[in-house]
Amino acid sequence: MTQHSDDSGQTDADLASVGRQLRALRRRRGWSLQQLSERAGVSFGLISQLERGLGNPSFTAMHRIASALNVPLPTLLEGDRDAAVVRAEERALLPVPADEPPAQQVVRELLTPRSSALLQLIRSTLPPGFSNEGRPYRHLGTECVTVVSGRLLVVHGDTRCELGEGDSMTYGCSVPHWWANAASTPTVVLGAVTPFET
Known part of the structure; x- marks a missing residue:
């Protein structure tokens, strides 16, 4: 019998991490949700959902948000990882x-x-x-x-x-x-x- 792994829990955790990173980057610039929405050209609701670790954003939307924040897309997608080692x-x-x-x-x-x-x-x-x-x-x-x-x-x-x-x-x-x-x-x-x- 084949077992299928359910990785939805990890996906939810990853999205929550991206949301926390997005909120931190936005607040670092002193912008409101509405200001980021206007600068990125994406909906207020999408950004609000993302910051709460919800939704299923498109690549285009994430790219626009990263560009508006002036950070590389990987920086936004990596989220706020709990631990990172630099040898x-x-x-x-x-x-x-x-x-x-x-x-x-x-x-x-x-x-x-x-x-x-x-x-x-x-x-x-x-x-x-x-x-x-x-x-x-x-x-x-x-x-x-x-x-x-x-x-x-x-x-x-x-x-x-x-x-x-x-x-x-x-x-x-x-x-x-x-x-x-x-x-x-x-x-x-x-x-x-x-x-x-x-």
């Missing part, structure tokens, strides 16, 4: 401008999956003499940095703080901020960034 040898290196002088060439390793839209963990190795005072960072989100080794100067708006090994600092990223290596040796920093401002 040490598989870390993605973030690009460094080719014309940067050696003292400005920070090695940035992405420790979270490339598809993660809600959290990034980056290991930065700052060479002696590094400073981006002339080009401060400013973007949406909240960041927490922890010094693994060396010393890090963080300037956030009018606040200047020097961090030593094991010290952490959390700040809103919409305020201009910059780093400098305050040690004579390389400084290693772990930085966790989320798109939400606290």
